[in-house]
Amino acid sequence: MSGQWTYGDGAESKEDMHSFYWFFTDSLAQPGMLTGSNLVIEASFSYENIQNMLDTYKEGGQGDPFFYHKGNSPILNRSADKQLSEELIRYLDEHSSEDTTQDVVKLNGKKYLVSSVKSSYLDWHLVDVVPLYQILQPISLSRNLFYLFMILLFVVGISASILLYRNIQYPIKKLIQGLRRVQRGDYSIQDLIENVFQEKIRAKEATLKQLQAQINPHFLYNCLGYIINMAQMKDEQAVVSMAHNLSAYYRYTTRVERETSSLKEEINLLVNYLDIQKLRNGRIEYHIDIPEDMLAQFVPRLMLQPIVENSVIHGVAKSYSSGEIRITGESSNGFCKIYIDDDGPGLSPDQLEALNLKMQQPLQEEMGCGLWNTNQRIMHLFGNQSYLLFGPSPLGGFRTEMGHRIASNEWARKLANYDLPFYAGDCALMLVRMEEEFGQYDNNDQTLLEYAVINMAEEIMGEFMEVWGVKEEHGYLVFLLQLKENDTDIGKETILEKLSVQLQSKVKQFLKGSLSIVITEWFAFPDQLYDRFRQASAYFRQIVGDEREFVMRVSDVETPAAQGPLDVLYTPPTFIHLLESGQWDAAEEKILAVCAELDEKWSESWEHCMEAGFLITASFTNLAHRNKLTLANLMGDDIEWLQSGEAFTTISKLRKWSLSVLGKLKEGTSNEIKDIRSEYVKKIQDFTDKNLHLDVSLRVLADHVNLHPTHLSKIYKIETGEGISDYISRLRMDRACHKLVTTTKKVYEITEAEAAFAKGKYDPPIEFSSVLMPKKYVQGDTKENNVHDRWMLETLGMKHKDTWYPANDDQYRQKLQLAIASGEKLPDFVSVPTNAVLTNQLIDSGQFIAIDELFDKYASQTLKDHAAAHPELWYPFTKDGKKYNMPIMEYTDNDDTLLWLREDWMEKLNLEAPKTIADLENIMDKFKNENPDGLSPDKVFPLAISLKNNTNTWMGQLDWLFGAYGTIEEQWNKDANGNLEYGSVNPGAKQALAKLAEWMNKGYIHADSALWDEGKSAESWTKGQAGILPGANWVPDWPAPDLLKNVPGSKYKAYPVPAGPDGKIGTKWQNSGVNASIMINKDAKHPEAIFLYYNYLLDNLANPAAGSEYEYGFAKGYDWDIIDGQPTSDKEKIKDFSNEFPFLTGPARIPDLYMKTLVKLANGEKPETPYEKQMAEFRKPENWYAGKVVMSQIDIRKQNYFTGAATPTMVSKWNLLRQSEMETFNKIIYGQLPVDAFDQFVTNWKSNGGDQITQEVNDWFKSVSAK
DSSP states (O other): OOOOOOEESOOOSSSSEEEEEEEEEEEEEOOTTTOOEEEEEEEEEEEEHHHHHHHHHTTTTSOOOEEEEESOOOOETTTTTTHHHHHHHHHHHHEEEESEEEEEEEEEEEEEEEEEEEOTTOOEEEEEEEHHHHHHHHHHHHHHHHHHHHHHHHHHHHHHHHHHIIIIIHHHHHHHHHHHHHHOOOOOOHHHHHHOOOOOOOOHHHHHHHHHHHSOOOOOHHHHHHHHHHHTTOOOHHHEEEEHHHHHHHHHHHOSSSSSEEEEHHHHHHHHHHHHHHHHHHHHEEEEEEGGTTTTSEEETSSHHHHHHHHHHHHGOOOOOOOEEEEEEEEEETEEEEEEOSOOOOHHHHHHHHHHHTSOOOOOOOOOOOOHHHHHHHHHHHTTTTEEEEEOOOTTEEEEEEEEOOOOHHHHHHHHHHHTTOOOOEEEEEEEOGGGGGGGSOHHHHHHHHHHHHHHHHHHHHTTTEEEEOTTTTSSSSEEEEEOSSSSSSSSHHHHHHHHHHHHHHHHHOOOOOOEEEEEEEEEEEEEEHHHHHHHHHHHHHHHHSEEEEEEESSSSSOOOOOOSSSSGGGSSSSHHHHHHHHHHHHHHHHHOOOOOOOEEEEEEOOHHHHHHHHHHHHHHHHHHHOOHHHHHHHHHHHHHHHHHHHHGGGGHHHHHHHHHHHHHHHHHGGTTHHHHHHHHHHHHHHHSSSSSSSSHHHHHHHHOOOOOOHHHHHHHHSSSSOHHEEEEHHHHHHHHHHHHSSSOHHHHHHHHHHHHHSSSOSOOOOEEBBOOOOOOTTTTTTOHHHHHHHHHHHHHHEEESSSSOOSSSHHHHHHHHHHHOOOOOEEEEEEEEEEEHHHHHTTTTOOOOOHHHHHHHSOHHHHHHHHGGGGGGGGGGEEEOOOOOEEOOTTTTTTEEEEHHHHHHHHHHOOOOOOHHHHHHHHHHHHHEEEEEEEEGGGBBBBBOSSSSEEEEEEOOOOOOOEEEEEESSSSEOOTTTTGGGGSHHHHHHHHHHHHHHHTTTSSSSSGGGOOHHHHHHHHTOOOOEEEEOOOEEEETTTHHHHHHSSSSEEEOOOBBOOTTTTOEEEEEEOOOEEEEEETTSSSSSHHHHHHHHHHHTTTSSSOOTTTTTSOSBBTTTEEEEETTEEOOTTTTTTTTOOOOOTSSOOOTTTTHHHHHHHHHHTTTOHHHHHHHHHHHSHHHHHHHHHHHHTTTGEEEEOOSSOOOOOHHHHHHHHHHHHHHHHHHHHHTTTTTHHHHHHHHHHHHHIHHHHHHHHHHHHHHHHOOO
């Protein structure tokens, strides 16, 4: 078709034409039509359409637009200034008109901005004219406001300087003048005495003020400069934030009425200070975690700020990347401690030692005053029971630790809060160990017994003492005791011992169990509490012999622990060797001998008992794992003794436990080793059968089963009566005869393929045809001659011939379908995208062979193992029981659903991980109604989801919610009978919709979710409006960086999906680890070649070994190179960097490698292989942890079992059914339909083709899964 727009009646004219016309012409060449006929179509619209457009355009702006074409009458808007338009048209007629122009034109004595844009369709110009003063007026106003703001800032700065001078510098100046007068002798002795007294008072006040002045940061002008810059950039939010923090900061630091402040006020000051620093350089991340009960304590004003300032200046500022400052606190051992850490360069041990020493010396000029002043002020307030220490930080930088003993009034406050009747004075501790008789009870009963013992202690001792009983972390019961009256006739020590013996007796009588008790000397509470507890617990650990039911007093002097090594434990033969060789009786004798040595020499050393226990346990574990068993299954109840540490608490317990486990290990492993020789034979035969085309020499077989070749040969001969070499020769002969009989191949063709796989290369090279998608070529490479093809020829002996090079995916699909329709010969190896319809068309073309035999013989073991673990990957490639496509593997589990929560909100609200939907609802309610960022409820919609096209998707998805009610929507799941059902019509979907409707009503979901696609739903999370984003493990790569950029201080973390009210839990799983596939033409001379190629990629590039030629990448000079003597993959450093190579199968990937590596990194293990190191470098720690979460919920996933082409009924009815589904679901969610409307939807779905489709889907499933 052809034609063009004209203005008028269809002919070119210059006078009063009022319409636009376009005539289309084309020939008619349809069957049955008259030949030589033409089709003519007329399209037109009136000039009034243009006028309507101009009127609309004028309403939205300040100009006076019109439509102009030189030589034709202009089309004006209906309210146009005609005089101005006529003068402007004369100007336009006199000047050449370009496609786009913008000029300042003087008309009627005024200046106008004239803009013109040409329409490529109509060949007319849209012209707009705006008075110039209207454009410049807002700019002038902004400039005047800026000058006014600068003047105000200058006045504020001068005022602050005057205030600082009057309050600090002037008093110091007067003090110095007075001292100089003393030096000159201007005062009499009496005057000097009086003035010295007055000066001491003033000196103290001035010293405090001077200390405060020294500590106050001198960065006011930098902050004012920041405000000026942000104002110029019109960043109002930054100006307001800086002004708010700066005013709060100086309001606090310039107050001089108090010497102390609460720790909470100091922390608020730090938040202001760090926010200021974060605004200025943007590289600071800080975390503050101070226990609530510490915030009320009083500390010297400006105690923490100079230390944090030191971390900013000497830590974060010296880092090239973002820096972290962490401020934490704790109350322990009677001390209140605060830690300030940074991740900067830190100091060497010698420098730290020197700095700690200087804190105890007088102030020196080179030291700087901030840290020294802080130390002096802490000591002035808290005395010698305080300290300031410096050391290495867990973050890798510098740590400052300050502490002071908790004051008696603070203890009194805490005791009063808990209503405990204790006071500062003499107290004693009693530690109680419940002995073996109580070990027979389970955890619940054990807790009740412990509660009973505490109650009995309070009853027995309560007449004479105040009693406070608790259970500590090692399992001891600990009692704090304080006499009620001090005038008792019985001594304090005597009464405590008698009451302890009485407690033992009553527990024995009523609870049928024994106690061992350790009591301390009376000590000063609370100062000596921690030291006495440490002594008592250490005493218990030393008593590891057979002593029990004792009451012992801990003396002030600690008995030194016994020293020396164990002997019997390490005397050959060692315990592990006795277990490996099956010498059970000797192993039992070894245990008895070790315990006898412990009884004789180390009965008071818990550490020696622990050493023996650990080595015996390690030996048991090693033997169990060698036999593919778990220690937990073998031990039974004995595992609880090991997990609790009870097995090593005494020598008698160690003896009893070790002998019990030895007996179970002997019984559990005896059956496993009976058939070991026949197991070796089976392994050899399986490996040989699968890899006969490769190297199957005796050495290779021995390595495969981890035996010496000579030993393996003897085992095989004894077990089968045939040598290994004889078996291999016979197997090869049988296979060659079978091929000669069943195929048309000649002997040399059979041997050529076998030789190629044996050597890993075709020699001489072979030619083949395939399909290569477009790639970016560099360094002079072309699609016909490039680094990949040169590598393929040199390494594998393979080269292209008559290969297809489509321009893009769409063109490739079209070419394939045209070739199928026309019967054109297709390439030897055809890559097929994940498209079941196209796969069926290629199979039905008759040009491709089934690959069952080729796969069994030539496929990599990695590919075979994956296919065996995931038989569903064959479903799309199977027809009439035969497999037609070689799968190309992809990373599995990469799209599994997680919940990404705002971790900073979770921490600030002190919320725990959601385990149920109810937990998640509580979190959403807190996020919305108690938002930590101070957002009002109407601004927060906690759950970010997409309801636009699909809910079972890749971001903002809802599969996890439907899974909580026993189904996964929009996919085909297995029902209880193993048949496939559509998840959206399962009754569980109704419950999920009811919950969504409830959440929508509460405002947990944004009302625009039905308009949001996946990316838009993520945007609400990254802007800080939502706190929960369903997504995959790779969210840290996108969109999480946008969140960190948009919401300073934000953090995020992946959480497992929650369970529903009935404990149901589930997510989608649609990735069987297949990205695409390859089909093999029946006329290919070397059908096995694609396996040789793919096997090489899997074995060498998917997970390259350290030191291999592919350690750093595929091709030196392309995706890696040596720069400055070091290998690098940095594309910024490599000229003509390219990592796009025309691999026939795409990049080689081992399906489970990605997730296994993430889990390894998340567990803190060191990356070892090149792949692991690359993942550690380029994947964020949040991504590592997310991978671990994915693998933790691997058993809850529900697979989409239908992966075939559309069934006959689907073709005609599926789109309507899906549309009905989306409309009904959204109306229920938005409250436009009741939840019960779901039932009618299901009925309609089934009657309108759903039942027929379900039957067809199940017929397909049975055909591909051999059911």
